[in-house]
Amino acid sequence: MCQKMIQQFLKEAVMNRQSILGTFAVAVLFSVVFTSCKKEEHQYHTVIDKIEAESQNYQGTSISSDQYLSEINLIEITEGDHTFLIPERKSQIKSFECNECHSKPIEELKGEGHGQKAHWDLTLIHANKSTMNCATCHDGSNMDELKSLTGVKIDFNNSYNLCSQCHSKELDDWKGGAHGKRMESWAPPRASLTCVDCHNPHDPSFDSRWPSRFNTQTEEERK
Numbered sequence: 194m195c196q197k198m199i200q201q202f203l204k205e206a207v208m209n210r211q212s213i214l215g216t217f218a219v220a221v222l223f224s225v226v227f228t229s230c231k232k233e234e235h236q237y238h239t240v241i242d243k244i245e246a247e248s249q250n251y252q253g254t255s256i257s258s259d260q261y262l263s264e265i266n267l268i269e270i271t272e273g274d275h276t277f278l279i280p281e282r283k284s285q286i287k288s289f290e291c292n293e294c295h296s297k298p299i300e301e302l303k304g305e306g307h308g309q310k311a312h313w314d315l316t317l318i319h320a321n322k323s324t325m326n327c328a329t330c331h332d333g334s335n336m337d338e339l340k341s342l343t344g345v346k347i348d349f350n351n352s353y354n355l356c357s358q359c360h361s362k363e364l365d366d367w368k369g370g371a372h373g374k375r376m377e378s379w380a381p382p383r384a385s386l387t388c389v390d391c392h393n394p395h396d397p398s399f400d401s402r403w404p405s406r407f408n409t410q411t412e413e414e415r416k
């Protein structure tokens with residue numbers, strides 16, 4: 194359509210060859226046509242608009258991840274617009290159920306320890322020590338449940354609700370699939386690793402890793 198318009202203008206230009214005004218008009222029209230052609234290329238305002246428009250005709254896929262997921266113990270969760278599967282945790286936690294030992298207050302348990310620490314293999318390296326301790330997340334009166342900062346019970350299987358209190362940005366990214374990792378395959382149903390599958394809640398930070406690259410200096414020294 195742009196091409197047709199341009200041809201039209203060229204025709205007009207030839208007819209008005211004599212007129213300076215005509216040439217000027219052609220120049221103006223050309224620039225108008227040029228910018229309007231450009232607009233057609235960029236008919237989407239954002240990438241999201243483009244994805245949404247162009248996926249209108251998507252009919253889904255006939256393949257499924259079911260065969261890869263059948264061996265894994267998963268639970269279904271719904272967070273906002275997103276419903277997906279995450280691995281069940283309680284059966285993976287070595288010292289669950291906690292209340293097998295935590296049937297009485299911690300102070301009493303501490304007296305029975307004969308100097309040995311029950312959770313000796315566990316050091317808390319998370320937020321500042323003055324703001325976070327075991328009781329920030331664990332419920333001393335019922336160890337089998339986690340608890341929120343306001344004292345609401347959180348199931349060990351849904352511990353992402355615990356993390357999300359302080360890391361809401363990562364939770365949003367995770368819900369949408371931008372933080373964390375899909376399990377097994379991209380095909381539905383969606384199963385994603387949960388926070389504690391990757392982060393140890395007691396020491397969640399990862400060391401930064403730099404991409405390895407060819408080091409000319411070391412190579413020089415080897416010679």
Ligand code: HEC
Nearest residue numbers: 288289290291294299302303306309310311312327331336
């Ligand atoms: C085999 C027995 C046993 C099991 C199982 C157990 N604990 Fe404990 N836990 C203890 C004892 C004993 C203490 C008292 C402190 C000590 O002796 O180290 C303790 C202390 C604690 C404390 C307080 C630590 C402190 O320094 O104040 C927390 C929190 C805790 N346990 C959480 C848990 C959670 C959560 C679970 C389950 C996932 C669990 N425990 C399972 C025996 C156990």
Ligand code: HEC
Nearest residue numbers: 282286287288289312315317325326327329330352389394
């Ligand atoms: C930031 C929250 C948080 C804090 C603080 C925290 N925990 Fe935990 N803890 C968790 C979560 C979440 C799990 C379950 C992890 C999982 O699903 O593997 C857990 C699991 C445990 C377990 C079971 C681990 C296992 O593999 O058997 C023990 C024992 C425990 N915590 C003790 C403690 C003690 C003692 C402290 C204080 C020194 C503490 N926790 C501080 C969140 C926390």
Ligand code: HEC
Nearest residue numbers: 319320321352355356358359360388389392394397398399
């Ligand atoms: C009560 C608030 C609170 C809760 C609950 C909490 N965190 Fe944190 N977390 C912090 C603070 C504060 C820091 C240290 C400040 C920072 O580095 O952003 C931190 C640091 C981290 C880091 C390291 C950040 C870095 O830059 O290296 C990770 C990863 C993390 N938390 C994951 C988790 C996970 C997973 C859970 C749930 C099991 C959780 N947090 C629960 C407050 C919290």
Ligand code: HEC
Nearest residue numbers: 353356357360363364367372373374386387388391399401
């Ligand atoms: C598949 C593994 C995986 C899962 C699942 C996962 N994370 Fe992470 N997370 C990472 C890695 C790896 C990094 C480090 C990224 C880096 O250093 O650039 C990270 C970084 C972070 C940080 C540090 C800040 C940042 O963005 O670099 C926080 C906080 C965090 N994660 C919280 C969470 C929470 C909360 C959840 C659950 C809602 C979660 N993560 C789920 C692997 C995971």
